[in-house]
Amino acid sequence: MTQPKVGLITFGDHRAHEWEHVFQKMTEPRHAAAVAFFEGLPLELTADTAVARTKAQIDAQVDGLRAAGVEALIAHTPCWTSPNLVLRGVQRLNLPTLLLGNKHPGTHSTVGLLGAGGALSQIGFPHLRLREDFNDDLAAKALPFLRGTAVKSRLMGKTFGLFGGRSLGIDTGTFDPMQWKKLFGVDTEHIDQLEIIRRAELVAAEDTERMTTWLTRAAGKVAYNDAKFTPEKLAFQARCYLATLAIINEMGLDFVAIKCMPDLTTHFVPQCISAALLPGPFDHNGRREPIMMACEADGDAALTMEILKEISGGLPVLFMDVSYIDDERGTFYFPNCGAFCAWYAARSDDPAENMRQVELRPANRPGGGAITYFTTAPGPLTLARLYREDGRYRLAIIPGETVNISPQEYETFVQARGSHQLPTAFIKMDVNVERLIGEFGSNHIMGVAGNHVEELIHFCRMMAIEPAFFD
Secondary structure: OOOOEEEEEEEOOOOHHHHHHHHHHHHHHHHHHHHHHHHOOOOEEEEOOOOEOOHHHHHHHHHHHHHHOOOEEEEEOOOOOOHHHHHHHHHHHOOOEEEEEOOOOOOOHHHHHHHHHHHHHHOOOOEEEEEOOOOHHHHHHHHHHHHHHHHHHHHOOOEEEEEOOOOOOOHHHOOOHHHHHHHOOOEEEEEOOHHHHHHHOOOOHHHHHHHHHHHHHHOOEEOOOOOOOOHHHHHHHHHHHHHHHHHHHHHOOOEEEEOOOOHHHHHOOOOHHHHHHOOOOEEOOEEOOOOOEEEOOOHHHHHHHHHHHHHOOOOOEEEEEOOEEEOOOOEEEEEOOOOOOHHHHOOOOOHHHHHOOOEEEEOOOOOOOEEEEOEOOOEEEEEEEEEEEOOEEEEEEEEEEEOOOOHHHHHHHHHHHOOOOOOEEEEEEOOOHHHHHHHOOOOEEEEEEOOOHHHHHHHHHHHOOEEEOOO
């Protein structure tokens, strides 16, 4: 799990007389206590041993935090300090900032906290103010902010790889690369998806054999038929995965989206093996860092997946269709066109346990090949989706839970779907269905394990993006 990189500066009174006779004996112990407290939390802390009281000291500490690559700042005002000096440090570092004071009656901390916070509000600098002592309440409020806002820094400089163009006329999958660059700091590389096919032909036979052997042994079932799902087709899909991974590594891509349909699914093979493995933490070579991949060239979906990955500390992410709603039971049925991130088959740290739940079934497409079929393991889930209204981004944020449905309900669902069976997540969400249908801005939605609602709200605030709720 990746943790946010956080810097801490404790600001002190710059007046010599007041510092020496009043505030030093209160500020310095609280600075040491702050460092010890935040070092005990799940984050990477960088802090100087000294309190910063002068412009030169503040500048030096800020420069040190910048060199350390911190992603968020804790501006600690345990006692009175001049607000303009706090602003100097905050503006010089220019990172998401948590202003921290305390409840002690003798420190004058609240005065300094409100003075600095009010000044930051006047210049439009988003921040969070907390008046808490070093306890569980502080941790519960600070960690979601630090995790959520650190993503703003992490997105800056990332590169998105877009293989192909708009798929199946899905306009909500398109995006403006320059809007991304301005708002998120993300660059875009456009790659023809036939480059995957070309590179697949160059993959070494032994590499292909190694991966297909792992797939067929690890999967719970491999349902070859005599028509379009054959060992040769699966080997071609394995080569496509290996080719895509090679392109990602060579071009330095951080996350990707692939058009796939209808070109590759009609004339070659679907990219379902890639969609099942890239966003997860393992493949035939063992454990590795998840690489977010969205289907159908959905750029905003891929960016949402990257945000969810970073906010959750590096967890795998699901890409799903908003497909069917069982109004009577309040259950949402979210499949995908042929692949889910395989980690969600069991939510296990053991790749073998996940893969045992995955079936490789014939794809219902002209090109043949396999889909990865399973239903997701139960557990908490945070669903999200970036979408635009009149050019402005909103982020849908929905807490939910993947559940198991009864065998009778599942059989009814299978019969209703007919021959076109797909991997599916059955999800409970406390939403107003009419509002969701009336306002949600896409046919695709993403999900990550756990509850990360507060983190996403803080991220939206830092990015000036409106969060959208449907409860």
